[in-house]
Amino acid sequence: MRSADREKLIVTEAVRFFAECGFEGQTRELAKRMGVSHAVIYRHFESKDALIERVYDHVYVKRWNPDWEPLILDRSRSLQARLTQFYLEYAERVFDYDWVRIFVSSGLKSYGLTERYLDIIRTKIIRPAALELRHELNQSSDPDSLTEEDLELFWGLHGAVFYIAIRKFVYGEPVEIDIEKAVRNTMNAFFVGVKEARES
Template sequence: MTITEDGATETRPRRRNMRAPEREQAILDEAIRFFAEQGFAGQTRELAKRMGITHSAIYRHFPSKEALIERVYEHVYLSRWKSSWGPLIADRSRPLEQRLRQFYREYVEQVFDHDWVRIFVFSGLRSVDITSRYLDKVRGEVIEPACAALRAEFDLPDISEVPLCERETEMFWGLHGRVFYIAIRRYVYQAPAPRDLDEIISDAVRIFVIGAREVLPEIVRREG
């Protein structure tokens, strides 16, 4: 029972006792929101206060702040990565432009999320390795396979004959960054950004493929 400012009394509902897995998930869910708002400079003591639990209660489930951040990475990033994306990029039975449109439409559905984007940015600013690990995954499963697929699309030498060069991969990072920047505008800058992305993705991919058809043969010839 508590006394309000006007002298009245009120009874606060008792917090429901949670089983250990439920408590752990509740801490994780709140940590995701907390880090998305405060960044990784936010302290677990403040997280505990925000949840109305003791600081030690967090460490009964997560032995360190680093362990909690690792679970955030697994839950927010790895769980949203679709195992079908790699085979989609590699499927040369369909035109690459079509595959890229499908990939980026599915990708934005997974990553255009307030907490996902802000944690990603805060991670890069604080040198937490969430950003670098995730970008390594993008490079290995999307960027480099897409570069190889583009070579095949244009009947250019395979990467086993002429290895990928930085100019090639940077072309694809440019496409990837163009799509992701819409999320940055929306969730970091709080600036107007389009909501219906289907046609915007189609335009971005089409412009990329047209430009690559003009530039890529020259790049590969120079590398070869």
């Protein structure tokens, strides 16, 4: 097998291994599963941390769609329409056994991957969406006007959608629902709530 192909295979196998065992799983056990010597892994990756970094790139960075950022800012559509499209596409990409379990495992073991990914969500989705909501409500959309309460509103929305995946892939619940309908219902409930809060 060519070196590049072997490296890709190690990353692919490592994704599933860490999803099942968490980051406390040993590379020696990963090698055993693959039917190769432990030295083969370290021929391609200088350390376990280097392998974990490649897993992060493979599972998280490469699944991020750069079109999501301008989507959130597209004022030719309502913010509800934009966020509905984003979360439908987002769910399609991240409602995945490996993605969710590695995300949770990283957070528990302090490998820093979860924090880095959440920073992407914060800067590219949460803050822009909060500013866009302020614009729609005819409030100041100056970035300095954002409050923790503004941001927390959208973290709650994000969590409501993502929790479906947590229930299925972490807790092992038989979540057999129409994801599209669930996302649309969540968006509707969120924006009805925002409107009612504004009018009260």
